[in-house]
Amino acid sequence: MSQHPTGVHHLAFMATDIKKHIAFFSEVMGCPLVAIFDMHGVPGALHAFLKMNDHSYFSIVQTPAVADAPIVVGHTHAGTGGGASAAGTLQHLAFGVDSEADLIAMRDRIRSHGVNVIGPIDHGMCKSIYFAGPDQMTLEVATSDAPVDPDLWIDPAVLEKAGISEAEAARFRAPADYAGPSPVPQPPYDPAKPHMTYPKEVYLKMLAIPDEAMTAGASYAEPPVKAKTPA
Incomplete structure (x- = not known):
């Protein structure tokens, strides 16, 4: 049983025009469209999935309100691989490929498709190309010959810049396993912890719902298209 994430199941990005994003990531990037449906529990929203592999997907969300949220480079979007954006936003996204030949391909x-691409650039730990996607997305494709070696790539000088002590660095390099118990009850609401931004009274009611009841009441397990029965 894994005690840490083993990959990215899907990344979800907002779109003003979901078709434009699907066309880009399908035709330009080569990711097949595998799902598009009304977003579960979100009236008026559309949700699409494009496949990177059988365990990793790229997701696009279109909601009625997205057109009212302006793109501001330097705030909502970084605009380049080295640009700034607000804390908590995605600075850029790097897709992975298996080899340098795949990177060039x-x-x-x-x-x-007429999209400008910079690179490849050799970063030592990976080689990368850089380009833009719809709605000012900053994108990268990267490949690595071997896993990242922390002995070579954790810089003591930069640990100091980040305020990370040697003891903390040792813990971060080898996170402790979780030995239980399971299940763990919902902890009391603590405003100092990270929280989703539902209205507080709604959020507190959600936190009070038992896990089993939330699973039973909020799940959408059936696909929108019924499977064809054999003739």
Whole structure:
């Protein structure tokens, strides 16, 4: 049983025009569309999934309110791989490929659709190409020959800049396993902890619902299209 994330199941991005995003990530990036449906529990929202592999997907969300949220480079979006954006926002997204030959193939595929691509650039731990996606997304494709070696890539000088002590760095390099118990009850609401931004009274009611009741009442397990029965 894994005690840490083993990958990214899906990344979800907002779109003013979901079709434009689907076309880009399907035709330009080569990711097949595998799902599009009304977003579960969100009236008026559309949700699409494009496949990177059988365990990793790219997700697009379109809601009625997204057109009213302006894109501001330097605040909502970084605009470049080294640009700034607000804390908690995604600075850029790097897709992965298996080899340098695959990286060059991706560069050529993207350029063939008229999209400018910079690179490859060798970062030592990976080689990367950089380009933009719809709605000012900052995108990268990267490949690595071997896993990142922390002995070579954790810089003591930068740990100091980040305010991380040697003892903290040792803990961060080897997170302790969780030995139980399970299940763990919902902890009391603590405003010092991270929280989703539902209205507080709604959120507190949600936290009070037993896990089993939340699973039973808020799940959408059936696909929107019924499976065809064999003839």
